[in-house]
Amino acid sequence: MAPVAETDFPSPLQLPLSHKSVASLFQDDSSGPLWFKKDAFLSGSFDAEAYISDLRRFVPFETLRAELRDHLGGLKSELVELINRDYADFVNLTTKLVDVDGAVLRMRMPLNELRGKLVVVRDNVNSTLLLLQDGLKRRADASASREMLDLLLDTSHVVSKVEKLLLELQSMPEEGPQVPPAERNDGFRRVYSNSNLGEEQGASPEEARSRLLERIASEMNRLKFYVARAEDLPFIQNMQPRIGSADAFLDASLRRCFVRGLELRNETVIIHCLRAYAAIDNSAGAEEAFRSAVVAPFVQKALLSPPTGVAVAPRSDRFEEFLEEIKAYIQTDCLFLLDKAAAANSGLLVFDFLSSSILKEVLSALQTGKPGVFSPGKPKEFLVNYKSSLKFLSFLEGYCRSKNAVGAFRTSVAYTDFLKQWNLQIYFTLRFQEIAQSLDSALAGPPAAVKSPDIAEESKVGLAVSSSVSLWECLQRCWQDDVYIDAISDKFLRLTLQLLSRYATWLSAGLAARKAGDATNYPGGEWSLASAPEDFALLRHDVELLVRMVKSSHVDKVLALLNGSPDNVVVVVRESLNLGLRSLSTMVPALSDVLTDALTDKCVEVLKQAKGIVATYRMTNRPLPSRHSPYVSSVFQPLKAFLEDERYAHVMKEMQAELLALVSEKITSQYDVLARDMVSMARQTEASLLLLRRGARQRGAGAADTNDNVSDNLSDKICAQLFLDVQEYGRRLAALGVKATDIPAYISLWQCVAPQDRQDVVQF
Incomplete structure (x- = not known):
């Protein structure tokens, strides 16, 4: 077969030859321009856009396009030449493919045999793997069952041990020798323990019981751990009555021993009992026992006893004395236990006797025996009682050894409940009505409310008008010690701003009514119509004086009461007061105009x-x-x-x-x-x-001449x-x-x- 001509090759290669010969593609074309580098097309990082943009800086676009087209034509011609050169092998390729199917069959047979062997091996491996997995599962189940059995055996053993120890506890004598009253009344400062009888007669029965109880509590703690891991098993459920009975008996015995230790002031008994309570995670039980055995008696005694040397006063009138007595009892009867519970590395930090025992009992006694102290119906007495309660809380916080302890005390339930008893909202409402009505009465009075100049001496601050004096007194009243409460400082600040706004509104209504000559459309401005113009000079004097006094002494007093507040709070308070004064300052020209116009x-x-x-x-x-x-x-x-x-x-x-x-x-x-x-x-x-x-002179020409300069x-x-x-x-x-x-x-x-x-x- 003849070689393929260029015109006989399929269409992708049927391209016209360029003016250069095909041979020139395999030779060094030194006649080409120097700027056209053909090797650049063979680079792996060749970028057509970058290549063209680089050449266009010094080669015209038409010249570059013509050169690229020539190069493309040369490449196509080279491809056709290569095909024509090996055309015979290309055509004979199909004739050499003889007995292909037979070759495929010969190759398929060993492959099929190999596949069959591999399938057998795979099945054997899978069956072995299944056997191994099943064995591992049975082994794991057996291990888990063994562990569970060990757990159940340990649980049964611990239950039996606890019951045995409880029987031993029952066989011990309930009480030891009594401590003389003189010893018990000395508080925790003198300890009836090994330092006294213990050295002569050995450990007392109470101390032995406390040690045994601590041991039982430790075993009970381990028992509860075991029960928590298998509480759904029938064996554990069947043992629950025994466990519950042992737990109840332990709690009762531990409480009796702890109370007995508190009565005897025995440090060893108390420490062992507290550790037992901590072991069984029953801190609430110890707190309740301490509350009922120690705190409740002296709280009731302080609640019912009158002050020493004076006649019996109503309960609501001796709240501060009651708290002082409670403080004295705490320092004598509770100091030891509070110190031990708060000591570092004592293991007793889980107990919160301050809030859960002392404060809780005080609150309960007040709610029962002195409910009137929480009533805000008498604001003066309410404030005295509230401040006394804050001092009492600060006294209790003094027993906290760290900031974390103080934070925990303040977030406790008893602390929160104690503060909730003081209804500060109602107290503020009563104070608000008292102060606001005082100013409203002064502003709603007749024009005679404008006083004579001797008011400057009476007011002690130089104010000349009764309404201004009333405003200043109300502003001072908001922040006096017998009215102000830190917890609601924001409400008193708002009341201060409302007082300034009320006074400014009163002035504004009066000025508008006087300017219009009628107070019909300006409620509250009737006073201005009956006032003399000279009285507005007094009002202007008072406004300027009030602005100066509030900006200086009053703002300093408010910020002193807010001492400890963040800087941004101080800035907001100062700006809000200055904003309230600005509305007063803007009325000074209008007040002056009334007098100057008159x-x-x-x-x-x-x-x-x-x-x-x-x-x-x-x-x-x-x-x-x-x-x-x-x-x-x-x-x-x-x-x-x-x-x-x-x-x-x-x-x-x-x-x-x-x-x-x-x-x-x-x-x-x-x-x-x-x-x-x-x-x-x-x-x-x-x-x-x-x-x-x-x-006239022109009309009467014969008249005598008149002097024009007469007028x-x-x-x-x-x-x-x-x-x-x-x-x-x-x-x-x-x-x-x-x-x-x-x-x-x-x-x-x-x-x-x-x-x-x-x-x-x-x-x-």
């Missing part, structure tokens, strides 16, 4: 007499004036009368300068408007009269009079301590009435 109106009424100057010079042909008008001397008389009034003298020291400046500026502004209107009206009248005269100087006379008045007005301002040249309205007034040669210099 004084301005009174002074302006006198100032309006200046209108008579026009009539005076219009009706008469008076010469140019030589002295000021009489009204000028009385313009500031209302202001002077207020400043000299003894009722307001004590509050004018701080605001006198400001009041003079505000009133003077307002009066001068209205004086300027009044003078300009007068001068303007005079000049218009003068111009109108002149026109009328000229018209020409009307405006000049008025300006001259006003200029004299303004000069005197400036002198009156200076007498009050106000510099007239500092008032822009006075400069405008001066320029309005002054002669041309004195316009630039203000001098009077």
Whole structure:
């Protein structure tokens, strides 16, 4: 068969040859451009995009594309040449495949035999594995059964041992020799143990019983461990009555022995019993036994006995004395046990005699014998009792040896229940009503509630108005020792802010009602309509003084009571109080405006007499004036009368300068408007009269000649009079301590009435 031509090869190879010869593909083409490296295509890390982007920086895109196409054509031509060169072998490939099926059969037979052998081996291995797994399972079951049998045997042995020890315990004498009362009354500080009788007569029966009980408790602890591992087995369930009976007998015997040790003040007996209680994990039993045997008697004794040397008082009145007696009993009757239980490495830290015995019994006795101490109906007595209880709790915390112990004591059930008895919410509600109603009564009173200046001496803080005094007293009351409670400090802070807001609302309603002239739409503002304008000076004085006092002494007092709070809490408290004071400070200008407007109106009424100057010079042909008008001397008389009034003298020291400046500026502004209107009206009248005269002269040509200057100087006379008045007005301002040249309205007034040669210099 002829070689395959390029045109006869399948379509993937039917590609046109390039202008280069096929042979050139197998030779070093030194005629190609130097920048075109064919070896780069054979690299394993070849990246077409990176290759093209690198070449495009110095080779035009068309040139690069043409070169790549030439290279592709050369590669295809090389592929066709290679196929044509070995075409004979390629065609003869199918003719050489002879007896392929026979070869396959010959190869399949040994493979099948090998597969059969492997299946047999696999089945044998699987059967052996199953036998081994079954054997291991039986062995594990047997081991588990043996362990369970050993456990049951151990359980039975321990039960028998416990019962034997309990029989031995029963055979022992119940009580030993009695301790003399003098010895028992000496408390735990003197120990009736081996140091006394023990050295002479050996261990007492109580000590022997306690040691045996500790041993029985240890065995009972082991028994409970065994029972917990196999409690579902019938054998263990059948033994439960025996175990329960032994456990109950152990508890009863241990309690009797422990109580007996407490009665005898025997340290050895007590320690052995406590260890026994710890071994059987029955700390509650020891705590209850101590509570009933030791704590309950002296609590009842303190509860029922009156104070020494005084008559019997009602139970609710001697709560503090009751707690003091309890403290004394604790220090004498409980100190030893508390020290032993709290000692490090004693193994007795599981007991909580402070809360579960002492505090629990005290709470129970109070609930039964003194329920009135928890009643907030009488806030004063309630607060005294509550603070006494906090001192008692602090006293108990003094027996805790570490912070963890204090934390455990504070989270105990008895501690929580004890604090729950004190209903601080109701107490605060009563205090809230007391304080808030006091302020409301002062704010809701008639206008007569604005007191005379002697209130400054009465209030001791310089406040001049009864409502302000009431507010300050209420603010102080919130944080006094006989009212304030640390646990509800947030509520007292909120009450403080509410008091400030209530006072600010009262002022705001009054100012709005006075501005509108009607209190219908402003409830609570009726007082302002019946109050004199001068009284608002007292209110302004009080507001400024209250803001200063609260920012200084009161805030310091509040923060001192909150000592120990986090820094962010202190910052929030300070900011909240400053925010409450800010609403008061914003009312100072409005309070000042009421007084300044009233004084301005009174002074302006006198100032309006200046209108008579026009009539005076219009009706008469008076010469140019030589002295000021009489009204000028009385313009500031209302202001002077207020400043000299003894009722307001004590509050004018701080605001006198400001009041003079505000009133003077307002009066001068209205004086300027009044003078300009007068001068303007005079000049218009003068111009109108002149026109009328000229018209009459023209109509009566034969009449005698009339002097046009008869009224020409009307405006000049008025300006001259006003200029004299303004000069005197400036002198009156200076007498009050106000510099007239500092008032822009006075400069405008001066320029309005002054002669041309004195316009630039203000001098009077």
